[in-house]
Amino acid sequence: MVPQDLENRLRGLKLREPSPELDNRIERVLANDLESLPPNRVASQLFTGIPGARISLTAASLMLGLAVGFAIGSSRSDGHDTELAATALLEHPHEFGPEEQRVSSELRLLFLEAEKQHIGATPQERMAFWQEKTGETFDVRAHVADRRFEFCRLCHLANGS
């Protein structure tokens, strides 16, 4: 059999279809078209499914990671990096530009909201808890609009918040 024939035979095989769920997930990602949105709009748009009264530290930490990721243009997705960037932004906002400082102040409001709800754990502890539960590195962008984000929310709800 000449290579061309074999190639044709291969092309005649039918590859497995991804699930319709993946199509939906990709559709949602593309619909959000993250690159065209400013950080705060990205965050608020992606969290529209979460009732306001239930904003928890989880949501705050997710939003923080997301906002920091976009605001400082980080391409790194490692959870530890997100955590470090988040901490730096909250603790030393003056070292960042005005846009980042504005995001920082919005995030502070979220944390205050979380504190009002008497949620004790820090975002870092939440991230660590989530990583321990799932065995995955925390990557905020990967958890938005996907089934693992649902799991993340459930996980935290099950843990008492």
Place this chain on the structure above:
Amino acid sequence: MQFRLERVYRTNRQALFALALSVTGSRELAEDAVHDAFVRLCSNPLEEVKDLVPYVFAAVRNSAIDIGRRQARSETVVSLFAIDVPTSSSGEASEQAVVRSEEDRILREAVESLEPALREIVILRAFAELRMSDIAEITKTPLKTVETRYRRALQTLEERLRGQM
């Protein structure tokens, strides 16, 4: 950009998924890898990217490798292929269909049992129909090596087919 990305996904969704599946061995992880790749693609400026198709394949491959590093590869590896059941009809046509189906089964299994470096090149070349130079970039492998691997893969597949028929 959204439109370009969407078109790439719609046209290549099976091959993208197959590539991720080939790396992770798990349907769920493969879908996560494709999803994660698109999330990252959406957050990167892509206007400068001339040929988006190989770029997207590279993103999915990298994402699948990342996920594969974090998660143990599934012991039950999911098949890359959908299985066609030969339609029942009478006479010679039916017999040919059965033979053809058996050959396809052998070919499917042969592709799946290729070593990963060869298998991914088969997916990218035979199914995604990408240029060898694109495959070299996607896999970060010298062009000559890609060409040699592809020839070796086809040779292996042919031997398997000949040996089992």
